[in-house]
Amino acid sequence: MSETVVVGAARVGRFATVLIVTGSAILAVVALAAIFAPLFTGWGPTEIDPLGTLVPPGPGHPLGTDANGMDVWSRLLYAGRLDLGIAVAGVAVAVVAGTALGLVAGYLGGWVDDVLMRVVDIFQAFPTFILALAVAALVGNGTGNLIAVIAAVNAPAYARLVRAEVRTVRESAFVAASVTSGASTSGVLWRHVLPNSLTPVRVIAPLNAGWAMLTLAGLSFLGLGVTVPAAEWGAMISLGSPDVVAGRWWTSVPPGLVLLICVLGFSLLGEGLQERAEAKRR
């Protein structure tokens, strides 16, 4: 009669934390390995081993050498600098530019909104990768240009995301309260609308960084991104792809795996942030 009835265990709130920690840990390991690459390898990223090309993994070269006789392990480590750097910087620029556009369009509305959103429409009318190819072909490669490419193809999505959020937030009572307190438009935007519109951006940005790495690798694979001899995973896969058929897996499989792990890290981080945002909303 007096025994306790327990209704379904509450969903564990720590799940989000596990995701975030795991994702961050993966990315931290890759980033640290890239930054401190010289500690883990004796070879430079573009240094050629005169003794042999396509040497299988062994004592001198833990992951063998590629067709140019460069050490795959060392290139793998150094490539993280370019890959992570360009992807994160590109997404950061996209977030800032897209958020600014979305904020202005969403808050002001009217013709400003119409004009900005039509421009966004034009960008979004093309498949992301085709657009990236076109822009990359137009501006040429080079680190700065690649960051610009990544930013250009991703900014429109943020503009749309933030605009939608701003349109909800601007109707809220606290914005009306601020306006009636005599606050200026820029004050309202900066102090009230912006901080309350960023939740979806925080969730999407890490996921987006993962996709950006894939875009970058894809461009490099096609020869429009980073080109050999610079160390970059997409370029490494491109260079090593003919070897796979001949059974020489070590030139292209490791960069592919590292790429996969990085994207996974970003995805876990994004998922975790989303879980946390949802848990907060409940």
Next chain:
Amino acid sequence: MSPVDPDLLSIEHLSVVIRRPGREVAALSDVSLRVGRGEVVGLVGESGGGKSMVARSIVGLLPGGSHATGAVRFEGDDVLRMDDDALRRHRGHGAAICFQNPRGALSPTRTVGRQLTDRLTTHQRLTEAEARRAAEEQFAAVGIRSPRRRLGAYPHELSGGMAQRVMISLATGCAPGLLIADEPTTGLDVTLTREILRRFRHAADTDGRGVLLISHDLASIADVCDRVVVLYAGTVVESGPAARVLGRPAHPYTRALLRSVPDVDGRAVVATPGAMPLLKAAPHDCPFAPRCAHATAECTAERPPVSRVPGAADDWTLACFHPRTDELAFAEPAETPGRATAAERAVLEVDDAHVVYRSRFGKGGHAALRGVSLRVAAGETLGVVGESGCGKSTLAKLLLGLVSPARGDVRVAGSRMSDLRGGELRRLRTRVQMVFQDPIGSLSPRRTVADAIAEPLRALGLPAARRAERVEAVADRLKIDRSMLARRPHELSGGQAQRVCVARALAGEPDVLVFDEPTSALDVTVQAQILEVIADVVRDPARGSVFISHDLATVRGFADRVIVLYLGRIVEEGPVDEVFGNPRHPYTRALLSSAPSLGDGFSGPKVTLTEDLDDTDAAAPGCPLAARCPFADDRCRTEEQELRPYGNTRAACRRVPEIPDLLKGSDIRV
């Protein structure tokens, strides 16, 4: 174990503790109550008291992480220990819930008819055609006109009252033994509230259902309930026949609740300090003791057992060591200082303002205000009342400059709002400040309390040090603890947040304060506290105030003058005692007649309007009330009505002189 004729519902010593990582809440502690067939039981108390948890336990919907002990017996079977099949049958036939927000509880993409017939075909095993016929009957039974047409309507096409009626038909559709209504009338107008509550009484009287009516609004449910159960912090503090519990309560908390409710008869509200605790474990003392004037050492040492009220013959029980048996004393009606206003400085003037909301596509639009003129002098408080859709909120927005009038103008402290731009407009805006309905929603979630209060000061260009000084001064005046200044809105209770909002409104020393339903989102005892704060604030002689509310009782306590809005027009205007004591316009009389009251209420002859607001055509010529007014004749339907003076009030009705005679002839009792 099962008795021969068990009660319909009998909750026995139910305790629910919700355990979640890092959080533990004793939602219910040893709650016992019962509902018989044909009986309407009111479950009252403030939010967080466990009302909804009781409702959820009855339909087996306790939230995840709940640890429940005791029993919820429905016709003898324990709902807590039912298996899935039994529970499904129980939810269809046994007990059904009407939710608080009917439009949210109806699926937006299916017609309301389909939602009802779906239930009928699954639970009653009717064929499609039978179900449609039954659905039509159901709709008619809950007072939906042209039910056949409404069956094909989507939820967004229905007004709030209509949606609540549909919700009731959904709940009663499968002939449940017990109907649970969770705050069924929150957000509805007074005239509708009565009507909806009568539906529940009807379900109990004619169909012999048990009804559990959950509400925080004591005055509304007083008439329809047989018995009342009062919850506080998850415990039952008092329970008994409605007339006794609400008429001469014995528990100090019930008394505090009743004294906190404003009444149309104008009696003063008495606030009880403090707030309901959120208990982590079942209490070992009286949870009300810290707020109770009668508490002794005994009250904090052990939990008072449930016992019969001394001298009461029937099932009137309470959990208190010191039951009160004397008459519940109310304060005298608050003295509204009769201030001569005409000669004083006007801080706010609105002249023949029209506001039209244009539809984005095509022409036309919705006229929210049609020629409103008003004047507020310094030191004066103007009350604005009316049902939802009458233009109250638009008027607030107009005063704040959030919408601009299509015609007419608004002058604040002598300057016309529409003349100014940029910085000058911003400075003028700081002269009018508003306190919003939803206190937490009107504070930016990511800004601290101090930041929020300083907002108008920032606009005035005060340096940071002066701002901080001023914020502390205002916080002290409103008794906001200094430690609260660093907090963010989600850490505040509703009452604390509303105090902060009042502080923000006051910070820049505005000329006009606008209160837009400032207490309707708050709990009863907290509402009384905030009303005290507002009463203090509006007394400042340098400032004029506008107090907007759908609740006539609240307005009566404050305002010097009142205007009554109907469909964007002022239908009556005058000194508060005159308008409430001797209403000239039939609409004002109807509003007062249906205002819920625990006291004497409105004493004059009463009037009911014939139709819902949403069924009348606002664009029709003649008096806008003509379609609903029992006194309307042909001239009313064709002639525009203007405000004309009657005594010291003004009313927009040509038949005012005849109305006393008309009322004598047909005293239309509600």
